[in-house]
Structure formats: structure tokens, C-alpha cells
Amino acid sequence: MKVVKFGGSSVASAPQIDKVFNIIKSDPNRKFVVVSAPGKRFAEDTKVTDALIAYYNAVKNKGDVETSQNWLIDRYSEITTDLNLSDKIIEEIKNNILSLAELDVDNDVFAYDSFLAAGENNNAILIAEYFDNQGLKAQYINPKKAGIFVTEEPGDARLLDESNKKINELNDLDGVLVIPGFFGITEKGKICTFSRGGSDITGSIIAAGTNADIYENFTDVDGIFVAHPGIIENPESISEVTYKEMRELSYAGFSVLHDEALVPARLAGVPIVIKNTNNPNHPGTKITTERKDNSRPVIGIAAESNFASINISKYLMNREVGFGRKVLQSLEDNNIRFEHMPTGIDDLSVIIRSRFLTAELEEKVLTELQEALNPDELHLEKDLSVIVIVGEGMKEHIGVTSTATRALSDAGINLEMLSQGSSEVSVMFVVKGDQEKEAITALYDAFF
Amino acid sequence: MKVVKFGGSSVASAPQIDKVFNIIKSDPNRKFVVVSAPGKRFAEDTKVTDALIAYYNAVKNKGDVETSQNWLIDRYSEITTDLNLSDKIIEEIKNNILSLAELDVDNDVFAYDSFLAAGENNNAILIAEYFDNQGLKAQYINPKKAGIFVTEEPGDARLLDESNKKINELNDLDGVLVIPGFFGITEKGKICTFSRGGSDITGSIIAAGTNADIYENFTDVDGIFVAHPGIIENPESISEVTYKEMRELSYAGFSVLHDEALVPARLAGVPIVIKNTNNPNHPGTKITTERKDNSRPVIGIAAESNFASINISKYLMNREVGFGRKVLQSLEDNNIRFEHMPTGIDDLSVIIRSRFLTAELEEKVLTELQEALNPDELHLEKDLSVIVIVGEGMKEHIGVTSTATRALSDAGINLEMLSQGSSEVSVMFVVKGDQEKEAITALYDAFF
Structure with a gap:
């Protein structure tokens, strides 16, 4: 039936x-x-x-x-x-x-x-x-x-x-x-x-x-x-x-x-x-559950605009037990969902959907983070796009990230962030909103 | 003086x-x-x-x-x-x-x-x-x-x-x-x-x-x-x-x-x-403060072994306000510092230094996370190495990540994780411990 x-x-x-x-x-x-x-x-x-x-x-x-x-x-x-x-x-x-x-x-x-x-x-x-x-x-x-x-x-x-x-x-x-x-x-x-x-x-x-x-x-x-x-x-x-x-x-x-x-x-x-x-x-x-044809590493390219990123830098932040938790706590207290939290050595960004941020909340959260963390730098970046390339075939095709980043760099697109997590079914890129279309086109040409 | x-x-x-x-x-x-x-x-x-x-x-x-x-x-x-x-x-x-x-x-x-x-x-x-x-x-x-x-x-x-x-x-x-x-x-x-x-x-x-x-x-x-x-x-x-x-x-x-x-x-x-x-x-x-010679994108390759990763999957986890915070809270309560938290769509990993994890703590933290998050999957991966390529020149050299991932994929090294944060001074790779030396060699050959 x-x-x-x-x-x-x-x-x-x-x-x-x-x-x-x-x-x-x-x-x-x-x-x-x-x-x-x-x-x-x-x-x-x-x-x-x-x-x-x-x-x-x-x-x-x-x-x-x-x-x-x-x-x-x-x-x-x-x-x-x-x-x-x-x-x-x-x-x-x-x-x-x-x-x-x-x-x-x-x-x-x-x-x-x-x-x-x-x-x-x-x-x-x-x-x-x-x-x-x-x-x-x-x-x-x-x-x-x-x-x-x-x-x-x-x-x-x-x-x-x-x-x-x-x-x-x-x-x-x-x-x-x-x-x-x-x-x-x-x-x-x-x-x-x-x-x-x-x-x-x-x-x-x-x-x-x-x-x-x-x-x-x-x-x-x-x-x-x-x-x-x-x-x-x-x-x-x-x-x-x-x-x-x-x-x-x-x-x-x-x-x-x-x-x-x-x-x-x-x-x-x-x-x-x-x-x-x-x-x-x-x-x-x-x-x-399973695709018959797994020959292609990437099956689709998805993109969504209107993300924002709160970027925080502080020297030796990884030594401070509770640093990342305090960041997420402040968002949670303001009922803001976070999407990703990419980290460098002494910097951490939180990617959120802009629709959760009113101008008022924006100021409130930044003030709270400033007080709670005493960071060296703190700023909000808006109008970012998240692009995801997806495919179970990635696991077997080891060079997917490299092909994707090459395609983006050849097209002159600056990666704000890149994250490849443990699922190995997708790689996520964050680019400036005005480069979203070029980025999708570059990735499409590389994989299809 | x-x-x-x-x-x-x-x-x-x-x-x-x-x-x-x-x-x-x-x-x-x-x-x-x-x-x-x-x-x-x-x-x-x-x-x-x-x-x-x-x-x-x-x-x-x-x-x-x-x-x-x-x-x-x-x-x-x-x-x-x-x-x-x-x-x-x-x-x-x-x-x-x-x-x-x-x-x-x-x-x-x-x-x-x-x-x-x-x-x-x-x-x-x-x-x-x-x-x-x-x-x-x-x-x-x-x-x-x-x-x-x-x-x-x-x-x-x-x-x-x-x-x-x-x-x-x-x-x-x-x-x-x-x-x-x-x-x-x-x-x-x-x-x-x-x-x-x-x-x-x-x-x-x-x-x-x-x-x-x-x-x-x-x-x-x-x-x-x-x-x-x-x-x-x-x-x-x-x-x-x-x-x-x-x-x-x-x-x-x-x-x-x-x-x-x-x-x-x-x-x-x-x-x-x-x-x-x-x-x-x-x-x-x-x-x-500033280097005279900025012609090279990468100035050094650092690596450290003995990292572990707690990998958590849950469908629609990004909808749950507080999900990531609870993960970090549990670590904080056990006085474990986290280093990175790369995220996919429905998965999240926390990278920690293995020295903070005793066998006893390991079990305690996993049990706590299981109870607090009710995840679809939860497992600990050990013996990981973090490799960082560093250079202020990266900002001007758009293809660094792509060169690095190409070098790693050509050497047959599987990236467990990759993170490029907002600092743009480094890109971090996580690889299995037994591939650390090969990975460093591949990156060295690519950039020097």
C-alpha cells in the first residue's frame, strides 16, 4: 500500500x-x-x-x-x-x-x-x-x-x-x-x-x-x-x-x-x-536508506543566506574552563539557537540565523558576552551565507574538500569559515552573502 | 637596552x-x-x-x-x-x-x-x-x-x-x-x-x-x-x-x-x-608585530598528538536551544577543557586533550551526555592528532586550504575534521594519530 x-x-x-x-x-x-x-x-x-x-x-x-x-x-x-x-x-x-x-x-x-x-x-x-x-x-x-x-x-x-x-x-x-x-x-x-x-x-x-x-x-x-x-x-x-x-x-x-x-x-x-x-x-x-549509484561524491549543493557570526578572540581562551559554555549560555538565556561554533586557536565564532537577532537582542548579547568573557576582540558580522555540499560518496572520495576549496579559490571567493565535521556526509562553507551565487556556481561547475 | x-x-x-x-x-x-x-x-x-x-x-x-x-x-x-x-x-x-x-x-x-x-x-x-x-x-x-x-x-x-x-x-x-x-x-x-x-x-x-x-x-x-x-x-x-x-x-x-x-x-x-x-x-x-616578508602564505606547520573526540549525533539538534551548551556544561562540571567543537548538520564533536580524560571520567562524561542529550549516536574516538598550518600570509593567498587539503588527499590521509576559523591565520586539521607524520610530510612538501 x-x-x-x-x-x-x-x-x-x-x-x-x-x-x-x-x-x-x-x-x-x-x-x-x-x-x-x-x-x-x-x-x-x-x-x-x-x-x-x-x-x-x-x-x-x-x-x-x-x-x-x-x-x-x-x-x-x-x-x-x-x-x-x-x-x-x-x-x-x-x-x-x-x-x-x-x-x-x-x-x-x-x-x-x-x-x-x-x-x-x-x-x-x-x-x-x-x-x-x-x-x-x-x-x-x-x-x-x-x-x-x-x-x-x-x-x-x-x-x-x-x-x-x-x-x-x-x-x-x-x-x-x-x-x-x-x-x-x-x-x-x-x-x-x-x-x-x-x-x-x-x-x-x-x-x-x-x-x-x-x-x-x-x-x-x-x-x-x-x-x-x-x-x-x-x-x-x-x-x-x-x-x-x-x-x-x-x-x-x-x-x-x-x-x-x-x-x-x-x-x-x-x-x-x-x-x-x-x-x-x-x-x-x-x-x-541507501543509494544504488554511489559513483558521485557530491549529490547536491544547498545554500541559505541571512546568517550572522559573533566573532570572539581572547588569548589562551582554551585554558579557560567554561569559555565556550558561557558563550552558548548567553545565547540560550536570550533564546537564540546557534548553528555552528567554529574555533581557531584563540578565537571562536558562533553562527546563528539572523532572524533570531533583533537589533535590541544584538546589543544585549554583545554586552553580556563582553562582561562575561572580557575578550580581546568581539564583533558581529552579518549577511553571511552557509553553503553545504552533500553526498554519502564523500567518504570514499577523499579529495572532495580539496576540489571544493580549489573551485572556490579559483573563483576568487574568500572562505569566512569552513567546517568538515565527523559525519562525512557534508562540508560546510561560510561566505559573504554577496558571493553566495558565485560560490554555488563554482561548486556546481566543479562537481556536476 | x-x-x-x-x-x-x-x-x-x-x-x-x-x-x-x-x-x-x-x-x-x-x-x-x-x-x-x-x-x-x-x-x-x-x-x-x-x-x-x-x-x-x-x-x-x-x-x-x-x-x-x-x-x-x-x-x-x-x-x-x-x-x-x-x-x-x-x-x-x-x-x-x-x-x-x-x-x-x-x-x-x-x-x-x-x-x-x-x-x-x-x-x-x-x-x-x-x-x-x-x-x-x-x-x-x-x-x-x-x-x-x-x-x-x-x-x-x-x-x-x-x-x-x-x-x-x-x-x-x-x-x-x-x-x-x-x-x-x-x-x-x-x-x-x-x-x-x-x-x-x-x-x-x-x-x-x-x-x-x-x-x-x-x-x-x-x-x-x-x-x-x-x-x-x-x-x-x-x-x-x-x-x-x-x-x-x-x-x-x-x-x-x-x-x-x-x-x-x-x-x-x-x-x-x-x-x-x-x-x-x-x-x-x-x-x-609584523613580518617584513609576507610572500609565503604558510610559515609553519605544528602538530600535537593525544587528542580525543566525543562525537554526538542527533536529528535536528540545531533546533534544541541549549544542546551545545549542555555538552560543554558537562565537560566543565568535570573540569575538562575543550579545545574545539566542530559541527555538521546534525552532529557535533568536542575535541579535548586526552590527558584530561581518565578512564573513570570518560565513562562518567559519556553517561552524563547520554542522559542530558538523548542523542541518536554518541561515541568517543581516541588517538587523534591536531595539525595546524599557520601564516598571516593566508589572508592574501586565497588557495591555502585547497592546497593543503589536496596535499593531504593525495597522500591518502583521511581528514577526521577540518576547521578554518575567523582569524584567518591558521587552518586546523584533525587526523588519526597514526597518520600524523605522513600528514606533516605532505603539508611540508606542499608549502616549503
Whole structure:
């Protein structure tokens, strides 16, 4: 059996949902269908999830609730009309949307999650109905019935271990099962969402729980490219990638699959295939434990901008027990995640994502570090990019770092930092933001 | 004026002390002479400092005190006899050595330091007398008179800021001043030593305090080599090196000068020259702020063995605020200094010097980390070597890392880790211990 998940753009309109129907119909093994909320139909479109956030804010701030409600109802109504669904369905969706306004947004910590989850939930109801109308036996399964029980962490739910047994019982149900993505149910019956983009997680959970043969994740691209198509013209696409490689690529910008979605499938050994709803015959990219073709050392180049680095120098800092710990403590006290901490002999840098640094926090942290460490030098560098080259083949190809650094130096790119850790699946470079594109191009030319 | 410091082997015997005398006599600017305790005369010889440690232990444990005393008195007596010094001097030294046994070793925290300091102190008395006998106006100056006032940290003293004014007054004294290295005096008048090898520190302190033109540090080698002569046959010697480069080299095994000795001279802008007592006409190696010749990217290759690495993997570890801090906290709680913390995407390693890890501590730390972090993987790797290539010229020579990694990969050496920090004066490699020599050879061939 297969678990098939469709992203927002794949279920954004009647014609897209009809494509989904044809994909499911074409393969009787596609039994479990996880759906997102309607996404964008065109670049400037609003996602239903974003409209639900606006709706929540309107309720919370006693603003123009009605406009939000009408927009959402119209959005679904357009789809149900185009799909010739009965009025019963749009009535059900309408009532659901209107009822959200009655939630206790001031006291119920799960209220926000309930607003957001409505996007996926109504779409699942609608899609199951459409399948059935088209003569494909299908039913909507809500997360409670599906057995997706989660922790009480609004916006960041995690599956409870005991859920898997219940999820496995879905195998006993007849026909196609349409399950809304993105959220689960707490033991007390509250709706609680995964982190944003979490429909991928639901798909992975269902794939693991049902012991599926494969987890097909349908998006709007023909799989994964070795480098960003916005930077490299017509980059090669990747046919196979390991879970570990995928994780390292997704760390720096390969966002086609939610990070946390890898885990359940990986642990259960279910391969994931990234496919294109608009081009379903393309084989896509398969994510699995081991690649058949390991001849290439590097499988992909990922890059992400907007990193900052706090650079600290102090003579004989390695003699001071607690030096590095104090640096990280100060960040932790200010709730700033650090990404890397490369060290020289008497210097240490901490790489963080700039979005965690407000101007105020910046000053606070620098002042704290100055006081706690009495360093010889301390300064913040902004607008850095992290570039990661990834490939399990590196272990066998000893010269990868050298080829990469040669390519970068030949292109006149100055490495701010370079780190090759013990995983041997990736090498990380930090470059100035304005050299990011040149760096990616140089690395692409060297390895592909 | 010059400050001139002589290491243990330079003042180990009468013929050596006569060389010292000729060096001082040959240049009237050599006014301040800092001396070590008598060191080894041949490879299997015992250093006076080590004999003093044995003496201390004999007193402390009520062992064979007399043998220690006799050995020490004989050792000095041989020198005074060979130098034709009056009996008065050896009597003074004898009385000093015997009097140490009366120190309150059980309660006086400075007793150990007093034993150790006797090595330098008696040698300074002896050498000043010899200079004077030879017709060179000279006097012994004890650290109290010299103004070397230090913190109350036995075995790890630091100079008190207010000392410099007093030290500067040494300029007003006539003739050559012979000062024992290695120790200072607390404000309460107690003898307190710097860390072992600290005569270098005394020289640097005197050089800074007297505003000397130069600090000549005499050892038994013609300066510093670009790589260890035990590994590379006839390596080039370095004529000029910056303070910063010297520090980075000394981090990994270039132990010709005590780490802490760089600081006072560096802050006061006094250049240091490493020279050879046995070949005083060789220009040696000059350590200064800026090198004249910057044409070469790499000036030296340092290496040190016996590092260990704790390798930790956990999926999405970068999302966990506090992950890295907890790792370092556990080490700190066990009083283990960390050297580096290279990170990959979901893995983190901590490099430590193996000498800080007993088998017991090893197990304790691993257990604590397992409990605190719940990692996917956790293991300790031992017998690693850290190799550092150093050079201020790297900043201008963009391809250094690439040349180095190419050389290592061509030699079949697998990099366990690679880190290039923000200082841009060094690149650090971690390799398996049994590949250290091959790695150094490969890097030497690439850069020299």
C-alpha cells in the first residue's frame, strides 16, 4: 500500500483536485491520501492557511471578522461549485468556518491551532466527497479516527508513541481514506498542529504507522535538483538520495520536504518519493536508506543566506574552563539557537540565523558576552551565507574538500569559515552573502 | 637596552655559564639577565627543578631528605668549583637548600613554590658572582627588589599591574642585573611561581617593564623551524614570525617559548628573538608585530598528538536551544577543557586533550551526555592528532586550504575534521594519530 500526500498547490483548485483524483485512481495501491489546505493558484494568491491566520487575528482583536469568513467560504465554494459537489458539503464547510469565531481565543491555547487546522480539514472533507462522486470509494477520516494522538504543544505537536497501533488499524478500512494533514488530537481531544508545513509530517506518520510500501509526496516540481534552479540554469535533477543526504540538503534551503517529515518514514524504513502532481509520470526523486549509484561524491549543493557570526578572540581562551559554555549560555538565556561554533586557536565564532537577532537582542548579547568573557576582540558580522555540499560518496572520495576549496579559490571567493565535521556526509562553507551565487556556481561547475 | 634570558641547558654547567658570560660581555646593551635553574647537561641528566620536586616530596612524606639535599648541593658545588668561585657562595647556596626542609610543607600553600624557586634563585646568585669575578660589574637582584609582585596563586602566579612602575626603576641601577626567572613575590612577601617553564615569563615581564628594545631568549636551538625536525629532515628555519603566528604554532607543539611569555612583550611591543647559547652568532628567529616578508602564505606547520573526540549525533539538534551548551556544561562540571567543537548538520564533536580524560571520567562524561542529550549516536574516538598550518600570509593567498587539503588527499590521509576559523591565520586539521607524520610530510612538501 502507498501513502500519498498532496501539497497546497496540488489541491488549490478544482482542476488540481481532479489531477489528484486521477493520480489516485490510476493506482489501486494509493489507499491513504493526506491533503493540505488549498494553497496558491498563482504567485500572488493567498493561501487558505494565511487567510485563517488573518481570520484568527480579526477575532482576537475584534476586527473585521466577516470579511475573513466570507473570503474563506467563497474560496471553498468556488472549488465545490467547480467540482459539482452537493450544497451539503459547502454548508458543512461554511458552518465549520463560522463556528471558529466562537472559540475562546483569549483563554484556549489550542484556539489558534483549531483555526489553522480548518484549512486541511475542510479540504479533506471536500476531496473525499469528490472522489466518492466520481465513483471511487473513499471516506474522510479525521485525525482522531486515524489515531494521530499528539503531545499538548500548540504549533509544535509531536506524535505520541502509542498512536502507531491505532494508525495501523487504518489498514482494515475499505476504500480510499482521505486524511487532513498538519494536525493531530491531544489526549484531551484538542486540535494541535505540527509546525507549519506539517502535512508532510502527517503523511510520514501515516506511512510509518500503516507500514506502507512507499510514501509519495506530491508537490509542484519534478523532484529535487542538485542546486537551486534560480541560480543554476537547468540543474540536473536527483533520482535517488539517502535520508541523511536529504536532511543535510534541507538544512540549508532544500525546503521541498518538511525536516521533521523525514523521521517517521526513515525510522520505519519507508522510502519517500517526491513527485509532481502536474507531471505524475516523471519518476521524481526517491529518498531511501541507501543509494544504488554511489559513483558521485557530491549529490547536491544547498545554500541559505541571512546568517550572522559573533566573532570572539581572547588569548589562551582554551585554558579557560567554561569559555565556550558561557558563550552558548548567553545565547540560550536570550533564546537564540546557534548553528555552528567554529574555533581557531584563540578565537571562536558562533553562527546563528539572523532572524533570531533583533537589533535590541544584538546589543544585549554583545554586552553580556563582553562582561562575561572580557575578550580581546568581539564583533558581529552579518549577511553571511552557509553553503553545504552533500553526498554519502564523500567518504570514499577523499579529495572532495580539496576540489571544493580549489573551485572556490579559483573563483576568487574568500572562505569566512569552513567546517568538515565527523559525519562525512557534508562540508560546510561560510561566505559573504554577496558571493553566495558565485560560490554555488563554482561548486556546481566543479562537481556536476 | 636588552633583556636576555637563558634557559636551563644554557646555565647547566660551568662551561655553559661561561658562554653566557661571553654573550653578555659582547654586547653592553645586554643589561638585564634572567636565568633558569640548571637544566640537563646530557639527555639522561636530572634537572635541578625536578630534583627540588623530589626533595619537597621527601620532606612532605618524611622520606630520604638527606640524599636530595646532598645531590642538590653537589650539583651547585660542581659548578662553583669549576668556575673558581669563593666558598662563600656555595655556603650560601648550601644553607639555602638545607633551610627549605624547615618550611611548613603541610600548611604553607606556598612551600612547594619556595622549593622550586630555589633552583633559579641560587643559580642567579652564582652567575652574578661569576660575572663580577670576571670583571663584569654585575649584581644579583631578587624578584622582590626587581618589583615582580604577583597574585597569590601558587604555581600559576600572574603579575600585578602595579609592578611595572617598580620594574621600570631597574633602569636606574648600574651594571648587569642578574634576576632569577620563574617566580615573583606576593604582596605578603611569599614566593609564588609562574607555571612550569615560567622563566620565559619573567624575561618577558622585565622586557615589558623596563621598555627594553629587545627580549633575547637564549635556548639550545638556532630559532624555530617550519616543522618538527624529528619528522622533517633539515626543515627550514624561520627568520621572522609574528606574535600571533607564534601563538598559533605554540598551540600545537611549538614549545620553544612559554605561551604566557608572549603576552607582556607583545603588549609592550618588545620584539622577542629566539637565539642559541651554543651558536650566538646565528640570527635566530625574531618574533614581532609584523613580518617584513609576507610572500609565503604558510610559515609553519605544528602538530600535537593525544587528542580525543566525543562525537554526538542527533536529528535536528540545531533546533534544541541549549544542546551545545549542555555538552560543554558537562565537560566543565568535570573540569575538562575543550579545545574545539566542530559541527555538521546534525552532529557535533568536542575535541579535548586526552590527558584530561581518565578512564573513570570518560565513562562518567559519556553517561552524563547520554542522559542530558538523548542523542541518536554518541561515541568517543581516541588517538587523534591536531595539525595546524599557520601564516598571516593566508589572508592574501586565497588557495591555502585547497592546497593543503589536496596535499593531504593525495597522500591518502583521511581528514577526521577540518576547521578554518575567523582569524584567518591558521587552518586546523584533525587526523588519526597514526597518520600524523605522513600528514606533516605532505603539508611540508606542499608549502616549503
